Each structure stands twice: as structure tokens, then as C-alpha cells.
Amino acid sequence: MTEWWRDAVVYQVYPRSFADSDGDGIGDLPGITSRLPKLAELGVDAVWLSPFYPSPQNDAGYDVADYRDVEPIFGTLDDADALVGRAHELGLRVVVDIVPNHTSSEHRWFQAALAAAPGSPERARYHFRDGGGPDGGVAPNDWRSVFGGPAWTRVTEADGTPGQWYLHLFDSTQPDLDWDSPDVHEEFASTLRFWLDRGVDGFRIDVAHAMVKEPGLPDWADDGPMGGTAEITDSNRPPMWDQEGVHDIYRGWRKIVDSYDGDRMLVAEAWVTPYSRLARYTRPDELHQAFNFDHCVAAWRADAQRHVITTSVEGSSAVGAPATWVLSNHDIVRHASRFGFPPAPRGLGGIGPDDPQPDPVLGLRRARAATALMLALPGSAYLYQGEELGLPEHTTLPGGARQDPTWFRTNEAEVGRDGCRVPVPWEGGAPSYGFGPGAASWLPQPPSYGELARDRQEGVEGSTLEMYRTALRLRRELGLGLGDLVWAETLSPAQTPEQSLGLLRGTVRVLVNFDGPDLPLPEDAEVLLASGPLGEGGVVPSDTTVWFRQP
Structure with missing residues (x-):
């Protein structure tokens, strides 16, 4: 299975x-x-x-x-x-x-690390480092936080003096864990x-x-x-x-x-x-x-x-x-x-x-x-x-x-x-x-x-919700999540490779028109799903995807 x-x-x-x-x-x-x-x-x-x-x-x-x-x-x-x-x-x-x-800075481990001394087992669970410069006031490296600003924050030690720095690739309230621990x-x-x-x-x-x-x-x-x-x-x-x-x-x-x-x-x-x-x-x-x-x-x-x-x-x-x-x-x-x-x-x-x-x-x-x-x-x-x-x-x-x-x-x-x-x-x-x-x-x-x-x-033909419901039902019924993908260059007589894609998924044909001219579907096409309204005679306009079958 x-x-x-x-x-x-x-x-x-x-x-x-x-x-x-x-x-x-x-x-x-x-x-x-x-x-x-x-x-x-x-x-x-x-x-x-x-x-x-x-x-x-x-x-x-x-x-x-x-x-x-x-x-x-x-x-x-x-x-x-x-x-x-x-x-x-x-x-x-x-x-x-x-x-x-990372954890929160309010996690019990980080609170214990703040209370412990440099070099302690508690601090070894995080990336605590001494700073550079004569007073340790320079961050250990130049890394930046994903959220902006430096990726290091300096702590105040238990005696009230400026102390080590800890790494946080995200917010300063999210100290990085050290997986060497x-x-x-x-x-x-x-x-x-x-x-x-x-x-x-x-x-x-x-x-x-x-x-x-x-x-x-x-x-x-x-x-x-x-x-x-x-x-x-x-x-x-x-x-x-x-x-x-x-x-x-x-x-x-x-x-x-x-x-x-x-x-x-x-x-x-x-x-x-x-x-x-x-x-x-x-x-x-x-x-x-x-x-x-x-x-x-x-x-x-x-x-x-x-x-x-x-x-x-x-x-x-x-x-x-x-x-x-x-x-x-x-x-x-x-x-x-x-x-x-x-x-x-x-x-x-x-x-x-x-x-x-x-x-x-x-x-x-x-x-x-x-x-x-x-x-x-x-x-x-x-x-x-x-x-x-x-x-x-x-x-x-x-x-x-x-x-x-x-x-x-x-x-x-x-x-x-x-x-x-x-x-x-x-x-x-x-x-x-x-x-x-x-x-x-x-x-x-x-x-x-x-x-x-x-x-x-709900129940409104053409709504986005109903399109999703139909697509998900068909995906399951037709097994589209499994099997092979085969590219098809000509699912429409007017298909242009630069502006459209065609692919085969078992018995289902998928045609996507990105920004090209209208694409006519084959005359015998049975439309299963269309992401948007089709033109007269089953024409596929730009920015539209169609699933269809042919006898």
C-alpha cells in the first residue's frame, strides 16, 4: 500500500x-x-x-x-x-x-543559562561566546538576523557586568540551540x-x-x-x-x-x-x-x-x-x-x-x-x-x-x-x-x-472554493498525485511552447496558457476542470489551466 x-x-x-x-x-x-x-x-x-x-x-x-x-x-x-x-x-x-x-528566551533552559556562569553546562545548550575587543564589546562574528539587525545579543551577567553574547538567527528572544549538546x-x-x-x-x-x-x-x-x-x-x-x-x-x-x-x-x-x-x-x-x-x-x-x-x-x-x-x-x-x-x-x-x-x-x-x-x-x-x-x-x-x-x-x-x-x-x-x-x-x-x-x-458555480473542491475531488478520484508526468507539446492546435505548457497525467491532459493567444481545445475534449471561464467553443484564454480528457 x-x-x-x-x-x-x-x-x-x-x-x-x-x-x-x-x-x-x-x-x-x-x-x-x-x-x-x-x-x-x-x-x-x-x-x-x-x-x-x-x-x-x-x-x-x-x-x-x-x-x-x-x-x-x-x-x-x-x-x-x-x-x-x-x-x-x-x-x-x-x-x-x-x-x-531555537527556543524562546523564556524557556527554562535559557533562563538557567543566563543564571549560570560562562563555560557551564547550561550555556553549552546554546551558542554563548565571548565578544571581541578589549572589553568584549564586539560581537563574536558578523552574522545578521533573518529579521534584520545583528544575530548576536550581549547579556548582563549575574553580577551586573556586561558578559557573553548569544546567537539568534531570528529575533533576540529566540536564542539558537547548540546541537553539539x-x-x-x-x-x-x-x-x-x-x-x-x-x-x-x-x-x-x-x-x-x-x-x-x-x-x-x-x-x-x-x-x-x-x-x-x-x-x-x-x-x-x-x-x-x-x-x-x-x-x-x-x-x-x-x-x-x-x-x-x-x-x-x-x-x-x-x-x-x-x-x-x-x-x-x-x-x-x-x-x-x-x-x-x-x-x-x-x-x-x-x-x-x-x-x-x-x-x-x-x-x-x-x-x-x-x-x-x-x-x-x-x-x-x-x-x-x-x-x-x-x-x-x-x-x-x-x-x-x-x-x-x-x-x-x-x-x-x-x-x-x-x-x-x-x-x-x-x-x-x-x-x-x-x-x-x-x-x-x-x-x-x-x-x-x-x-x-x-x-x-x-x-x-x-x-x-x-x-x-x-x-x-x-x-x-x-x-x-x-x-x-x-x-x-x-x-x-x-x-x-x-x-x-x-x-x-459555497455552492456558487465558478467560485474559487468550488474550483478547489472540484480539483481536490478529481485529484483523488483520478490518482493524480501518483504516477509519472509526461510533457506534451501539442495539446492544442495553436499551442506555443514559449507561452503555454501541456502535460499528460495518466488519462488526464493538462493545458496551461500563460500569456499567449487564446488556445482552442480539441473538438472531442471533455473538460474536467477549468481554472477560469473558457471562451466560446472551449477556447482557453491566457492565465488559465484546463484539465481534460479525449476519447
């Missing part, structure tokens, strides 16, 4: 923004549980939950203070158990986040077992390529996002990313999950290039999947899409793993807005009110076409909450409402990720659009969310 994760469609839930059960304006576990039937109706196979652990919420839960409990604003451990149980009743698997690169290995092995024993079906590993740093922590001049120049080779690999030692960690984790029944799985968030390096994370004795961010950043052009799809399928197949596709998540601009910048999609960074604004009609048309292409591909696909409604980025969010640490650490130069984290609309005429029982919403929702609410789209 094929393992479930090889062709699964996984739906990401960002707990703060999915469903609020108690009216405090923040989503919670009981709220998620109440909405699980809607996800089962949508047709996904699994739910991935972003962190819901105890946390001061300086980075919306990715600053974990306790890996084996639930943050009170989200509920209790009993609520987590009820969620897992209800999901399983509905036939949904549950994947939870694990954050192994046996304590760290033992703690996370125990954490995996804790949640596996409670019935979770897998883990999404945050910043999965960062846990091991190059010995000596050498200087690195490049302060680009996630450490990365676009062209990384072994001779210029950043010392904080994609080090060989991470693979030993994952071989140990694989043994743990394999010791449980039910095909438990591990998926990496790893911004690693080239794809051949990323594929190494999914070798048979390591992780099961790794997010395909090359797919996220690929331009909406025929050549770019064909290249990234080919590279991904071939690279994953070489190690016996499924390709994994994703277009949106809680860290990047929603693709309904990202694709709304002619002639090419915008980058992944946040959009603010003073930035050029996307064309919402163009963006949604392209987003639907991109999703229809993605769901026809072999492998596993990840959806981000609300994309099935065609939700755009909240691009006019006021500065006073922002909470992303990037906004503060860059002195408001970068707007950060709040725009994609705005609470989901469920009922167009309700306060907070049905997110909660009242009007409270931890981030303000744009007026456009009212018409995009789920109840406004």
Missing part, C-alpha cells in the same frame, strides 16, 4: 487566524476543531498546525517556551487531544510544527515521542536546515534572506545553513517515527539550493518530504514553470521521495496577490500601503491557474488556509497593527509577514466575518474579505 504522505494534500492552519471560539480575537484549538468538518468537505488529506505551544508570542508562537504543552490562549492539552481525535474521526491526519533551531538531542527525541504518543501523524520541522553551524562560526558577509545568495555552491555555502551535520540528526529522528505505526512522517522547511541539495534531506533514511520553495519563487512563465517542475520531479525521484508543491504559507505573500503584478510575479516579501499594489483580478486569475497546475502534479501538495477562498494579502495593513518582529527589527523598513496572517473569513455578514463570535480580530481584516467569505462561495 502506498504511504499516505506520498500524494497527500495537506492544509496549513495558522492557529491564531483560523477560528476563534471564545471571542478574544485570537484563534484557538477548540475553534479549529469546530471547523474541521469544513476541511474534510474541502477534500484535503491532512491538517498541519503551526505552533500552539506555550510562548510569549514574540514571533507568533515560533518562540517556544515549552514543547510539551499548549499556550493558554490556544487552549489546553485536552483540547489538543480532542482536535487530534476529531480529525481522525473525519479521516484527516494531523501534522504539528516542531521548532528545533547531548541534552538538546535528548530533549527533542523526547518531544517527538510525547506528541507521537498523543496520536499526531507527523511533524513539520521549522528552519530544518539551520540546526548545525560550521565549527568556529566564521564570518559571513552575505546577510540575504535565510542566508542565501541565489547561487550557492559548496565553496560559498553559508556557515549557518545546510551543514552536513543536520543529516545525522534526521537519521535519528527517522528511526523514532519509524518505530510507531501508521506511517508517521517528517517534512522539512528548508530553504536550500540547488534542488539536488534539498533532495538529500529526503533520502530513504532521513525525512519523508521537504518543502519545494523553488516552486514558490518560480515566475509565472512557461519556461520557468517547466524548469522547476522537471527539476523537482527528477531530483525527488532520484532519492525515492515524492515532490512537494507549495504556493503560499504564513511566511510569504499570498499567491493571489503575488501574481498580481504584470508582467511577472512579485517577490515573496510583504506588501505595505506605500508599495505598488497588485491587480486583484489578474492576481486571482493567475493564482487559480497556478493552483490547478500544482494539483495536477505528482507528489504531495500543501495549501495555506484561506487560499481556497482566493484570499489576497492584506496590503494596506496600518503600521500600528503590525506585530511581525521584522517590522520592528528593521525600524519599519520591511513590513513583514502580517499581511498573509489576517484571520480567515467564514461568514460574510457576521462580525469579524465569522472568525469569532464577536468583532474582535487580532489583525484587522480588509473589507474585501466579506465577499470572499466561505459562506458566500
Whole structure:
């Protein structure tokens, strides 16, 4: 029997923004549980939950203070158990986040490290270093935080004097763990077992390529996002990313999950290039999947899409793993807005009110076409909450409402990720659009969310929700997540390779028109799915994907 994760469609839930059960304006576990039937109706196979652990919420839960409990604003451990149980009743698997690169600065380990002396076992769990210069006032190296500013903060010792520095690749409240410490290995092995024993079906590993740093922590001049120049080779690999030692960690984790029944799985968030390096994370004795961010950043052009799809399928197949596709998540601009910048999609960074604004009609048309292409591909696909409604980025969010640490650490130069984290609309005429029982919403929702609410789209022919439901049903019925992909150059008499793609998925033909002239379908075509309206006689306009069959 094929393992479930090889062709699964996984739906990401960002707990703060999915469903609020108690009216405090923040989503919670009981709220998620109440909405699980809607996800089962949508047709996904699994739910991935972003962190819901105890946390001061300086980075919306990715600053974990306790890996084996639930943050009170989200509920209790009993609520987590009820969620897992209800999901399983509905036939949904549950994947939870694990954050192994760093803890919260409020974690008991870091508090103990602050109270301990330099060179102590407590400090050995983190990257504490002496500073340079005559008074130790120079940071140990030149690394930069992904969120902006330096990656080092100096502590005040117990006697009140300036002391050592600690490393944080993200916010200063997120100190990096040192995986040279046996304590760290033992703690996370125990954490995996804790949640596996409670019935979770897998883990999404945050910043999965960062846990091991190059010995000596050498200087690195490049302060680009996630450490990365676009062209990384072994001779210029950043010392904080994609080090060989991470693979030993994952071989140990694989043994743990394999010791449980039910095909438990591990998926990496790893911004690693080239794809051949990323594929190494999914070798048979390591992780099961790794997010395909090359797919996220690929331009909406025929050549770019064909290249990234080919590279991904071939690279994953070489190690016996499924390709994994994703277009949106809680860290990047929603693709309904990202694709709304002619002639090419915008980058992944946040959009603010003073930035050029996307064309919402163009963006949604392209987003639907991109999703229809993605769901026809072999492998596993990840959806981000609300994309099935065609939700755009909240691009006019006021500065006073922002909470992303990037906004503060860059002195408001970068707007950060709040725009994609705005609470989901469920009922167009309700306060907070049905997110909660009242009007409270931890981030303000744009007026456009009212018409995009789920109840406004259910049963409406041509709505984005119904397109997703149809695509997911057909994907499952026709087995599109499995099997081979074959490129077809002429699915339409007028097909132009520069502006369109054709591919065969078993008996299904997929035709994508990017920015070319209208493409007529063959006269005997049976249309199964179209991402947008077709022209008279079955003509496929630009920015449209069609699935069809022929006798």
C-alpha cells in the first residue's frame, strides 16, 4: 500500500487566524476543531498546525517556551487531544510544527543559562561566546538576523557586568540551540515521542536546515534572506545553513517515527539550493518530504514553470521521495496577490500601503491557474488556509497593527509577514466575518474579505472554493498525485511552447496558457476542470489551466 504522505494534500492552519471560539480575537484549538468538518468537505488529506505551544508570542508562537504543552490562549492539552481525535474521526491526519533551531528566551533552559556562569553546562545548550575587543564589546562574528539587525545579543551577567553574547538567527528572544549538546538531542527525541504518543501523524520541522553551524562560526558577509545568495555552491555555502551535520540528526529522528505505526512522517522547511541539495534531506533514511520553495519563487512563465517542475520531479525521484508543491504559507505573500503584478510575479516579501499594489483580478486569475497546475502534479501538495477562498494579502495593513518582529527589527523598513496572517473569513455578514463570535480580530481584516467569505462561495458555480473542491475531488478520484508526468507539446492546435505548457497525467491532459493567444481545445475534449471561464467553443484564454480528457 502506498504511504499516505506520498500524494497527500495537506492544509496549513495558522492557529491564531483560523477560528476563534471564545471571542478574544485570537484563534484557538477548540475553534479549529469546530471547523474541521469544513476541511474534510474541502477534500484535503491532512491538517498541519503551526505552533500552539506555550510562548510569549514574540514571533507568533515560533518562540517556544515549552514543547510539551499548549499556550493558554490556544487552549489546553485536552483540547489538543480532542482536535487530534476529531480529525481522525473525519479521516484527516494531523501534522504539528516542531521548532528545533531555537527556543524562546523564556524557556527554562535559557533562563538557567543566563543564571549560570560562562563555560557551564547550561550555556553549552546554546551558542554563548565571548565578544571581541578589549572589553568584549564586539560581537563574536558578523552574522545578521533573518529579521534584520545583528544575530548576536550581549547579556548582563549575574553580577551586573556586561558578559557573553548569544546567537539568534531570528529575533533576540529566540536564542539558537547548540546541537553539539547531548541534552538538546535528548530533549527533542523526547518531544517527538510525547506528541507521537498523543496520536499526531507527523511533524513539520521549522528552519530544518539551520540546526548545525560550521565549527568556529566564521564570518559571513552575505546577510540575504535565510542566508542565501541565489547561487550557492559548496565553496560559498553559508556557515549557518545546510551543514552536513543536520543529516545525522534526521537519521535519528527517522528511526523514532519509524518505530510507531501508521506511517508517521517528517517534512522539512528548508530553504536550500540547488534542488539536488534539498533532495538529500529526503533520502530513504532521513525525512519523508521537504518543502519545494523553488516552486514558490518560480515566475509565472512557461519556461520557468517547466524548469522547476522537471527539476523537482527528477531530483525527488532520484532519492525515492515524492515532490512537494507549495504556493503560499504564513511566511510569504499570498499567491493571489503575488501574481498580481504584470508582467511577472512579485517577490515573496510583504506588501505595505506605500508599495505598488497588485491587480486583484489578474492576481486571482493567475493564482487559480497556478493552483490547478500544482494539483495536477505528482507528489504531495500543501495549501495555506484561506487560499481556497482566493484570499489576497492584506496590503494596506496600518503600521500600528503590525506585530511581525521584522517590522520592528528593521525600524519599519520591511513590513513583514502580517499581511498573509489576517484571520480567515467564514461568514460574510457576521462580525469579524465569522472568525469569532464577536468583532474582535487580532489583525484587522480588509473589507474585501466579506465577499470572499466561505459562506458566500459555497455552492456558487465558478467560485474559487468550488474550483478547489472540484480539483481536490478529481485529484483523488483520478490518482493524480501518483504516477509519472509526461510533457506534451501539442495539446492544442495553436499551442506555443514559449507561452503555454501541456502535460499528460495518466488519462488526464493538462493545458496551461500563460500569456499567449487564446488556445482552442480539441473538438472531442471533455473538460474536467477549468481554472477560469473558457471562451466560446472551449477556447482557453491566457492565465488559465484546463484539465481534460479525449476519447
